[in-house]
Amino acid sequence: xxxxxxxxxxxxxxxxxxxxxxxxxxxxxxxxxxxxxxxxxxxxxxxxxxxxxxxxxxxxxxxxxxxxxxxxxxxxxxxxxxxxxxxxxxxxxxxxxxxxxxxxxxxxxxxxxxxxxxxxxxxxxxxxxxxxxxxxxxxxxxxxxxxxxxxxxxxxxxxxxxxxxxxxxxxxxxxxxxxxxxxxxxxxxxxxxxxxxxxxxxxxxxxxxxxxxxxxxxxxxxxxxxxxxxxxxxxxxxxxxxxxxxxxxxxxxxxxxxxxxxxxxxxxxxxxxxxxxxxxxxxxxxxxxxxxxxxxxxxxxxxxxxxxxxxxxxxxxxxxxxxxxxxxxxxxxxxxxxxxxxxxxxxxxxxxxxxxxxxxxxxxxxxxxxxxxxxxxxxxxxxxxxxxxxxxxxxxxxxxxxxxxxxxxxxxxxxxxxxxxxxxxxxxxxxxxxxxxxxxxxxxxxxxxxxxxxxxxxxxxxxxxxxxxxxxxxxxxxxxxxxxxxxxxxxxxxxxxxxxxxxxxxxxxxxxxxxxxxxxxxxxxxxxxxxxxxxxxxxxxxxxxxxxxxxxxxxxxxxxxxxxxxxxxxxxxxxxxxxxxxxxxxxxxxxxxxxxxxxxxxxxxxx
Numbered sequence: 256x257x258x259x260x261x262x263x264x265x266x267x268x269x270x271x272x273x274x275x276x277x278x279x280x281x282x283x284x285x286x287x288x289x290x291x292x293x294x295x296x297x298x299x300x301x302x303x304x305x306x307x308x309x310x311x312x313x314x315x316x317x318x319x320x321x322x323x324x325x326x327x328x329x330x331x332x333x334x335x336x337x338x339x340x341x342x343x344x345x346x347x348x349x350x351x352x353x354x355x356x357x358x359x360x361x362x363x364x365x366x367x368x369x370x371x372x373x374x375x376x377x378x379x380x381x382x383x384x385x386x387x388x389x390x391x392x393x394x395x396x397x398x399x400x401x402x403x404x405x406x407x408x409x410x411x412x413x414x415x416x417x418x419x420x421x422x423x424x425x426x427x428x429x430x431x432x433x434x435x436x437x438x439x440x441x442x443x444x445x446x447x448x449x450x451x452x453x454x455x456x457x458x459x460x461x462x463x464x465x466x467x468x469x470x471x472x473x474x475x476x477x478x479x480x481x482x483x484x485x486x487x488x489x490x491x492x493x494x495x496x497x498x499x500x501x502x503x504x505x506x507x508x509x510x511x512x513x514x515x516x517x518x519x520x521x522x523x524x525x526x527x528x529x530x531x532x533x534x535x536x537x538x539x540x541x542x543x544x545x546x547x548x549x550x551x552x553x554x555x556x557x558x559x560x561x562x563x564x565x566x567x568x569x570x571x572x573x574x575x576x577x578x579x580x581x582x583x584x585x586x587x588x589x590x591x592x593x594x595x596x597x598x599x600x601x602x603x604x605x606x607x608x609x610x611x612x613x614x615x616x617x618x619x620x621x622x623x624x625x626x627x628x629x630x631x632x633x634x635x636x637x638x639x640x641x642x643x644x645x646x647x648x649x650x651x652x653x654x655x656x657x658x659x660x661x662x663x664x665x666x667x668x669x670x671x672x673x674x675x676x677x678x679x680x681x682x683x684x685x686x687x688x689x690x691x692x693x694x695x696x697x698x699x700x701x702x703x704x705x706x707x708x709x710x711x712x713x714x715x716x717x718x719x720x721x722x723x724x725x726x727x728x729x730x731x732x733x734x735x736x737x738x739x740x741x742x743x744x745x746x747x748x749x750x751x752x753x754x755x756x757x758x759x760x761x762x763x764x765x766x767x768x769x770x771x772x773x774x775x776x777x778x779x780x781x782x783x784x785x786x787x788x789x790x791x792x793x794x795x796x797x798x799x800x801x802x803x804x805x806x807x808x809x810x811x812x813x814x815x816x817x818x819x820x821x822x823x824x825x826x827x828x829x830x831x832x833x834x835x836x837x838x839x840x841x842x843x844x845x846x847x848x849x850x851x852x853x854x855x856x857x858x859x860x861x862x
Contacts, residue, residue: 261289264310267484271460276482278449279462280422280471281307283486283657288529290496298500300529303464303486307418317413321394323421326384334413338397339376341411345400346372387425388437388444394419394461395448402457414458422463423470431474438472445475455480469649488661489529495521497529501536511536512545523551526661531558559635562654571634571668573624580625581750582743582777583618586736589835590626594732598630598666601705607698608709610672610729612716612826613736614819616778619712620670622736627710633665637675652693659697659707672711673718691720698728717825724829735826735835738776748772751784757797764800771807776819783810817861824853 263281270276281303288300291309301309308318308330317338318330329335383390394417401411419425426445427438434442448454449461468476468483475481489497495517502511513520524532535554539546556570577587597606611619627634659665669675676691698709711729713719724730739747748768752760760768772780787806791798828849833839 263484263486270482270484276480277455277457277460278481280468280481280483281462281464281486282466282468282483284488284528285464285466285486300497304418304420307462311416315413316416319394319397319415319417321390321419323387323424324385327380327390327393337411337413342376342397342400343373344405344410345403348405388441391425391441391444395444398448398454398459401459402453417459417461418464419461420464423465426472426475428470428472442472442474449475449478449480467650467653488526488657491521491525494524494532497532498536501533505540509540511540514545514547520546520551522663523548524555525663526555526559526658559658562658563651567637567651569636569638571624571627571636573628575625576629577625580622582739582746583622584743586622586835595626595630598708605705606708606731607704607727608711608729609732609734610711610713610716610719610724611734611736612713612829614738614776614822615714616776617736617738618777619736623710623712627666627668630666633662634668635665636668636670649689652690656697659703664706666708666710668710670712673713673715676720676723695722695728698723714822715825716829730831733829733831735830737823737826737837738774740837745769747777747780751780751787752803755787755791755798756800756803760800767804768807774812817856821853821856821861824849828853
């Protein structure tokens with residue numbers, strides 16, 4: 256892709272040239288820097304406003320820019336005079352020559368009124384500074400003036416291209432009754448302006464800049480005559496070109512020092528904006544140090560968290576591997592031979608994700624963090640989605656989508672997924688329905704398949720939306736993580752006794768402890784191991800078997816047995832791989848027995 260060939264500019268140009276819409280919303284990465292070639296071919300990186308004015312400075316059009324807290328400005332100096340003259344004709348019904356004659360022949364009072372009207376245009380422009388309501392109304396009137404005629408001729412020969420910055424602040428989203436009078440007035444102006452048939456069928460156009468269309472008041476944003484064009488985060492080619500451009504401008508003693516190639520740097524900085532990339536490169540050049548992969552990963556993490564919020568997403572950095580996972584021999588074999596290869600794939604054979612279920616305390620998170628560590632890819636953990644995204648769901652989602660589009664490979668790790676994602680039914684809040692619907696669409700998006708892996712962890716798989724559990728999303732693979740049995744149970748028991756006794760337990764001793772820990776979960780064994788080690792530390796010597804047995808005998812399982820059994824049964828009936836069941840030969844009769852036990856537990860109030 257050419258450095259200065261931005262697809263969003265072509266998309267916007269096609270829409271306006273075809274007359275599909277006269278109002279555009281440019282959203283997404285609007286606060287970044289963009290490459291703009293100069294007159295001598297040299298490239299500069301400029302804000303979006305500068306990029307638009309440079310590309311849209313075309314003949315037979317007058318470019319008008321309104322920036323918050325700034326004036327309404329015209330790109331070319333002569334355009335202001337043209338618009339002033341047209342505005343005066345529109346207000347008086349006289350052209351310039353007729354107006355001059357009228358001033359000469361009229362009485363002093365009339366002359367004063369006409370002269371005052373001449374000055375009104377400049378006064379209105381001055382008064383619009385710092386007054387966004389007046390600025391918006393003046394821009395609307397300029398469009399009215401532009402398409403008006405006098406004696407059968409257009410008052411203004413050129414069409415207007417109006418660019419409005421900060422549209423989300425001018426016409427903010429919110430319940431209309433909760434907005435200020437000024438906000439409501441601007442919403443009314445915008446609604447009237449963009450819905451006016453004369454404007455829609457005319458030659459003028461308006462471009463609104465906002466990070467998200469959802470930040471613009473819905474009375475305006477949802478108008479069908481408005482089209483949105485998204486500006487994506489920079490891709491690898493754009494980042495590489497910027498790195499080369501930046502390095503070429505550095506003095507010889509301040510050149511970038513890299514651990515590898517520019518291509519590797521561009522690939523590793525996936526997710527960064529050009530602004531953030533510039534900060535990273537400037538810091539490295541100033542300090543004169545070699546830029547390492549660790550520096551880049553830290554910057555990417557910092558930037559993404561700043562965009563999404565630390566209470567929305569965090570980077571997981573699991574360091575333990577599957578070798579550190581005790582027991583679960585069948586599951587670990589499945590992960591190594593089946594799951595990891597399909598997660599590493601990039602084609603149609605890639606899995607979009609998986610759901611991991613099982614009773615609380617079974618070790619789901621620990622096991623699959625180990626898998627993520629072995630995959631060695633970026634791991635993002637989504638958290639507090641429901642509580643945070645109410646009120647700003649769409650904005651955060653769009654930021655997340657831009658991040659995912661920019662990253663080459665990423666795993667989305669969602670713990671307690673049943674509480675994070677709601678349903679799509681009529682009794683679900685509108686915001687939550689939109690969130691769940693968009694997440695579901697993203698899971699099955701062919702463009703993200705093989706690049707984004709969804710890993711949903713839950714002890715209550717039955718509460719996860721059926722739309723998420725269907726094939727094509729995480730329903731391709733629902734993995735049960737159950738309490739250890741047989742050889743796995745003994746492996747946990749031996750792990751619990753590590754560094755506690757100074758000898759291996761005798762077979763009869765092991766059998767006694769085995770009976771005492773029947774039905775124990777991974778978390779129960781971990782708790783027991785912690786207590787035994789603490790007692791050995793206090794004693795300052797290994798424990799005798801009698802002391803170990805006393806600790807085992809003193810432990811009583813908490814009163815959650817029925818709940819954990821219910822969760823285990825739900826994991827069994829939702830499992831999508833026969834080979835992962837305790838008995839792979841289990842048939843319809845066993846499944847009916849599980850379902851009957853689930854109904855019996857529910858009849859007792861167990862959920």
